[in-house]
């Protein structure tokens with residue numbers, strides 16, 4: 001059936017300014033790392049994209065290697081852009097990345113100008129797009145001068161193949177250097193995409209300060225720690241879960257007794273706030289406005305609906321924050 005977007009789609013979503021830029025991002029964005037690949041059900045993917053857009057999630061995050069197989073999430077998304085979202089392209093922020101292994105030989109991964117340029121050309125073809133809104137260096141490359149990687153991002157913007165550029169998983173020093181190089185080139189760094197959740201707080205030791213000092217936005221990936229910070233694993237590993245899937249990136253061995261004990265305590269705290277644990281975990285990532293957007297994944301429509309409701313209760317009392325710290329510190 002032809003898709004007509006919900007007329008009320010902008011009324012309940014919160015849009016946050018991305019650093020000092022002119023771009024606003026939804027407080028919740030949707031990533032296509034899992035559940036949108038060639039091995040997944042197209043109709044489920046379509047339903048999730050439609051529902052997300054109807055709820056005001058205007059930002060969709062991809063990478064060259066998302067699938068499996070690699071490239072298939074971009075192909076699926078490209079097909080959906082044609083059939084469902086063509087009239088809405090200018091209402092969407094679409095991002096992709098290059099950095100991880102994509103094809104064989106010395107030019108199929110990391111941060112050379114050769115790889116980044118070729119990979120983005122391939123991504124644009126797969127998605128049927130003339131440009132992406134944000135193009136990322138997916139990971140720092142220890143063997144390529146940062147000037148070359150940032151120079152490639154700058155050139156890509158000048159060629160009109162991306163409007164903005166980002167970096168992902170760069171540490172504080174690498175981030176500061178990237179910001180400085182890009183500033184000199186005249187293409188400011190828009191955004192950093194780090195891993196961040198109640199169970200992974202490494203960016204609090206430097207990266208967040210560098211971003212704040214330089215007016216750069218951030219979008220936190222795995223804010224639910226791949227589902228651990230939801231009610232999914234409270235009573236073991238269900239068969240319909242990422243930890244149980246052979247294509248999942250969450251090992252069953254990561255669902256430890258110690259983690260589950262913390263998750264159970266957090267779950268009780270969330271209930272006292274009239275929230276689900278997933279909702280509290282997202283509100284926590286967005287607290288104090290230091291993160292522009294929480295980048296969720298989903299395997300079904302109901303998860304997106306539940307997660308967006310996190311925005312109904314973003315405030316934390318100091319007692320609640322202290323109780324969370326207490327649970328996390330053990």
Ligand SMILES: NC(=O)c1ccc[n+]([C@@H]2O[C@H](COP(=O)([O-])OP(=O)(O)OC[C@H]3O[C@@H](n4cnc5c(N)ncnc54)[C@H](OP(=O)(O)O)[C@@H]3O)[C@@H](O)[C@H]2O)c1
Nearest residue numbers: 031032033221222223224225226227230241242296297299
């Ligand atoms: N830059 C990078 O290097 C990098 C790395 C990883 C991810 N990312 C980006 O971040 C995005 C999100 O990553 P992620 O998928 O790991 O994020 P996440 O939000 O931490 O985990 C998503 C998973 O949690 C479960 N889930 C979500 N909502 C739930 C709910 N309300 N109740 C129960 N379970 C729920 C689902 O797993 P089930 O399948 O078990 O239902 C879902 O697939 C990716 O798609 C990608 O765009 C970027």
